[in-house]
Amino acid sequence: xxxxxxxxxPEYFAPLQLSLLGKAQENDIIDxxxxxxxxxxxxxxxxxxxTPYGGxxxxxxxxxxWGQALDPLMxxxxxxxxxxxxxxxxxxxxxxxxxxxxHLIFACGRYEGIDARxxxxxxxxxxxxxxIRVREVSIGxxxxxxxxxAALVMIEAITRLLPGVLGNPESLAxxxxxxxxxxxxxxxxKPKIWRDLEVPEVLLSxxxxxxxxxxxxxxxARGED
Ligand code: JCH
Numbered sequence: 463x464x465x466x467x468x469x470x471x472p473e474y475f476a477p478l479q480l481s482l483l484g485k486a487q488e489n490d491i492i493d494x495x496x497x498x499x500x501x502x503x504x505x506x507x508x509x510x511x512x513t514p515y516g517g518x519x520x521x522x523x524x525x526x527x528w529g530q531a532l533d534p535l536m537x538x539x540x541x542x543x544x545x546x547x548x549x550x551x552x553x554x555x556x557x558x559x560x561x562x563x564x565h566l567i568f569a570c571g572r573y574e575g576i577d578a579r580x581x582x583x584x585x586x587x588x589x590x591x592x593x594i595r596v597r598e599v600s601i602g603x604x605x606x607x608x609x610x611x612a613a614l615v616m617i618e619a620i621t622r623l624l625p626g627v628l629g630n631p632e633s634l635a636x637x638x639x640x641x642x643x644x645x646x647x648x649x650x651x652k653p654k655i656w657r658d659l660e661v662p663e664v665l666l667s668x669x670x671x672x673x674x675x676x677x678x679x680x681x682x683a684r685g686e687d
Contacts, residue, residue, distance in 0.1 A: 463563065463624060465494045467613050468531045469570040470510055472496045474610035478617065486621050494617070502530035511573050518574075525577035528569065536584065539593040540565040543616070544581050545609030549598035552616055556599070560616070561623040568616070570609030645684040647677035 467475060475496045478484070486492045500508045511521035532542070541563045550556070560566060569576060585596040601612040621627055650661040664676045 463492050463561075463620075464565045465492055465568070465617060466497060466535050466566070467494070467568040467570060467610075467617075468497045468499055468528070468535075469608075469610055469613075470499045470572055471570075471608070471610055472498050474570075475614065477614060482627060483618060483621055486624065486627050489626065491624050491626055492617075492621055497531055497535075499527060499531055502527050514574065520574040522574055523571050523576040525579050525583075528576055528580045529583070532567065532569065532580070532584065535567050536589065536594055537565060539563075540567060540595070542567045542569065542581075542584050542594065542596045543613075544569045544576065544596065544598050545571065545600070545612040546575055546598050547600050547603075547605050549600040551603070552599050552601045552612075552619070554619070557616070557619040557623060560620050566620070568609065568613035570613050572608040645681045647680040647684075 469475070475494075478487070478494055478496075483492070483494075487494060499510055503510060510523055510527050512524050514520070514522045536542070541560065543560075543566060545568065569580070581596050581598060584594060589596075599612070599616070601615050606612060650665060654661050654666070662676065664672050667673070
């Protein structure tokens with residue numbers, strides 16, 4: 463999977479070199495390129511923002527710069543993801559959908575966001591017929607300073623679903639329960655007693671039927687709070 467991210471803060475993406483995401487890149491499962499939006503400015507001050515039409519607080523990102531940055535990335539079969547607090551909320555189901563994509567572009571705005579015509583432009587029929595889709599996505603109902611952290615969250619959640627990324631496919635099979643509305647049960651490891659707290663007896667019993675029943679009960683109980 464090819465992944466592009468466009469941002470005025472490329473340094474935010476340093477964690478992509480670590481752990482699971484770093485390995486997925488080394489193993490050519492994902493190919494990530496980070497693009498500095500300011501490289502596409504043409505004025506002396508490298509400005510990317512301007513005052514909002516209609517007035518109001520804050521600044522809005524200029525559409526021309528985004529067009530210059532995105533045009534060369536818009537190849538057939540691309541999902542353009544515009545991060546915004548007003549977008550459709552990212553969940554495990556959307557992660558699975560996006561894990562099927564061949565090319566993702568994350569447009570990471572700052573200030574009050576990107577001029578609305580950028581999304582409108584690439585959502586036109588002339589792009590749709592080439593397999594270019596535009597999605598406005600939020601990662602949850604809270605306001606971040608920009609799209610970068612939201613893009614990181616999505617890239618990690620999507621990448622771990624790609625074939626060959628997780629060594630152990632059992633964890634993915636068990637996780638599919640999460641998507642079906644089942645919640646996880648509490649986990650324990652050694653030692654058997656830690657600071658006077660004991661591991662539930664049933665987990666030491668070797669009775670796999672009883673263990674499965676207990677875990678199902680615990681998972682259901684977690685959903686109640
Ligand atoms: C973003 C902002 C609108 C502040 C600028 C670009 C995503 N789930 C989620 N929360 N926040 C974001 C997000 C994504 C992209 C951008 N900002 C800051 C945007 C505002 O209006 C109230 C305020 C935030």
